[in-house]
Amino acid sequence: MAVAAGAVRKAGKRPKNREEGAGRLAAILVSPTMAVLGLVVLYPIISALYTSLYREGEGLDAQGFVIEGDQFVGLGNYAAMFAGAGADRFVNALYNTTFFTVTTVLFETFIGVAMALVMHRAFRGRGILRASILVPWAIPTAVSALLWKWIFQPDGAANALLRTEILWTTEGWQAKVAIILADTWKTAPFIGLLVLAGLQTIPGEVYEAAKVDGASGWTQLFRITLPLAKPALLVAVLFRLLDSLRMFDLPYVLIGPRKDSVEVLSMLAFDEANQTRYGPAAAYATILFLYVAVIAFLFVRLLGADVIGAAKSQRKKTPRAKAPTATTATGGAAS
Amino acid sequence: MIGVAVIIVYCLVPFYWMVVSAFRRPDDQFSNLPIPWPISIENFVAVFKPDVGFGRSLLNSLIVAGTATILTLIIGTFAAYALARLDFRFKNVVLAVIIATSMFPGISLIVPLLKAFTDWGNLGPVGAFLGSIWGESWINTYQAMILPSLSFALPLAVFNLTAFFRQLPFDLEQAAMIDGCTPGQAFRKIIIPLAAPGVFTTAIITFIAAWNEFIIALSMVNEKEMQTATVAISKFTGAYGFDQPFGTQMAAGVLVTVPLVVAVLIFQRRIIAGLTTGGVK
Numbered sequence: 001m002a003v004a005a006g007a008v009r010k011a012g013k014r015p016k017n018r019e020e021g022a023g024r025l026a027a028i029l030v031s032p033t034m035a036v037l038g039l040v041v042l043y044p045i046i047s048a049l050y051t052s053l054y055r056e057g058e059g060l061d062a063q064g065f066v067i068e069g070d071q072f073v074g075l076g077n078y079a080a081m082f083a084g085a086g087a088d089r090f091v092n093a094l095y096n097t098t099f100f101t102v103t104t105v106l107f108e109t110f111i112g113v114a115m116a117l118v119m120h121r122a123f124r125g126r127g128i129l130r131a132s133i134l135v136p137w138a139i140p141t142a143v144s145a146l147l148w149k150w151i152f153q154p155d156g157a158a159n160a161l162l163r164t165e166i167l168w169t170t171e172g173w174q175a176k177v178a179i180i181l182a183d184t185w186k187t188a189p190f191i192g193l194l195v196l197a198g199l200q201t202i203p204g205e206v207y208e209a210a211k212v213d214g215a216s217g218w219t220q221l222f223r224i225t226l227p228l229a230k231p232a233l234l235v236a237v238l239f240r241l242l243d244s245l246r247m248f249d250l251p252y253v254l255i256g257p258r259k260d261s262v263e264v265l266s267m268l269a270f271d272e273a274n275q276t277r278y279g280p281a282a283a284y285a286t287i288l289f290l291y292v293a294v295i296a297f298l299f300v301r302l303l304g305a306d307v308i309g310a311a312k313s314q315r316k317k318t319p320r321a322k323a324p325t326a327t328t329a330t331g332g333a334a335s
Numbered sequence: 336m337i338g339v340a341v342i343i344v345y346c347l348v349p350f351y352w353m354v355v356s357a358f359r360r361p362d363d364q365f366s367n368l369p370i371p372w373p374i375s376i377e378n379f380v381a382v383f384k385p386d387v388g389f390g391r392s393l394l395n396s397l398i399v400a401g402t403a404t405i406l407t408l409i410i411g412t413f414a415a416y417a418l419a420r421l422d423f424r425f426k427n428v429v430l431a432v433i434i435a436t437s438m439f440p441g442i443s444l445i446v447p448l449l450k451a452f453t454d455w456g457n458l459g460p461v462g463a464f465l466g467s468i469w470g471e472s473w474i475n476t477y478q479a480m481i482l483p484s485l486s487f488a489l490p491l492a493v494f495n496l497t498a499f500f501r502q503l504p505f506d507l508e509q510a511a512m513i514d515g516c517t518p519g520q521a522f523r524k525i526i527i528p529l530a531a532p533g534v535f536t537t538a539i540i541t542f543i544a545a546w547n548e549f550i551i552a553l554s555m556v557n558e559k560e561m562q563t564a565t566v567a568i569s570k571f572t573g574a575y576g577f578d579q580p581f582g583t584q585m586a587a588g589v590l591v592t593v594p595l596v597v598a599v600l601i602f603q604r605r606i607i608a609g610l611t612t613g614g615v616k
Contacts, residue, residue: 025518026423033414033433033493040444040486041436047447118338125339131600132346138595139350140547142565143588147353150581153365157352160367189346246440249549253569266442270554278450278457285443292440
């Protein structure tokens, strides 16, 4: 439509009221979505910002009366994160969030790219490959967390296989390892799917030309495959980064709430909200929101991850057989 | 070929272990044999014992995920059509907003929503007035789970549907408009029938995302009766207080997951069928 409209406009034949009609129709069609998103996303974000400036009534005032209702504390909740009694817990959660994000995304990218390369070359068994790679994606995170908790039991499969006697799901480095392993298992195939979709857009002639020029397999990988798959890879990594930053289900179910080794920002905010300390909870949530926003901004600005382009790229010009993979992959991104 | 085998093993072995563990007798639960022997469905029977009440949880999940999916599709289809087909100002802004909202962390939406749903009076006089109309507290209600689910389901659906609608042959739509259809009629009579396979596929993806949702359902519900399946499984308690009933949990996990795995397989076929039955070859 865009192309057609442009052509018509250039010819100067398009009646003006038709164009206005399209604009009005677009406004009518888009407004329900924007209204719902405004209500369930934009309003809560602003409300959280507002709530984070208050603290629930606690303690007694100068006359000895119990303080009721919310007290305005300005940036008090934020200041308390870094200097108050809960500072250690916040810094630890911030560290855990960052640590899990960096480690899991790193592992998942390596494994996912390797998977995509293998799948791209596989001639036989593509059906079963595609089916099996979707299994970790389809399992609810909470269920996969239980599954890994079962595998990591003291007398479970992990210890039997490794011939160790590690108490995986107790506080300590081993709990972090358990989280990283479980998360990598579930989401590396997702990166594989996205990168595979990227690989499939590389025309075969490029490789033929490289072969004629005598490029080795490794040269082809680093000079052709990876650079050309980079847009898809960047989008995949960005989706994973943002998903990792808000991680909740996995550490909550696999290790449990209020455990120093695995408590991330989402869990901290959830815990505070559950105890009706909405002010501090909203402040933690806002910090996480800003963290996510800054990472997304830097990623798009510095590395040029073309997220909107990714949404647009599935046009007719890409061969149709590729659509299932690409669509499925976006399906995992927001879940 | 080795690489293919490694990927399949990597993806399937943990899932296989869940299935195997589900089919063991509770007495052999800690056996590490790769196949369950003797096979037993005792764990599955335990899942549906009245004191566990997992049937109700499955129903709750179905209601929440189903309603969220239907609402999402109704609202999202319109927006996706406009984004894919119509030429209008602020199109990129709208697209960017929709993509950006899908990236927001769930918890930053949940904290204020939990505060409002716990007691609408928490929002001041306006909230209290609204609460007097639709109920003071929404905790332990379906709407408290469905509405926040739209925050991730709607961007996901619009994103997918837009991609699908772009693949549709728009010559047909143009032809219809030349024949005197308005853009609205062209949408109803031409695009909707053609888009049905894509809408169906999006429905499955959205449903899976809503079905797998955890943190919203965990926050908004504290009664066992209203728990969704993912929350209920994580809260199963054993017969002896401290021990975790892994056998039952694995069986419930299989019950929750297998329909999704089956749906994923069917949905792939459906997409291929949908793409080959376009109106214009």
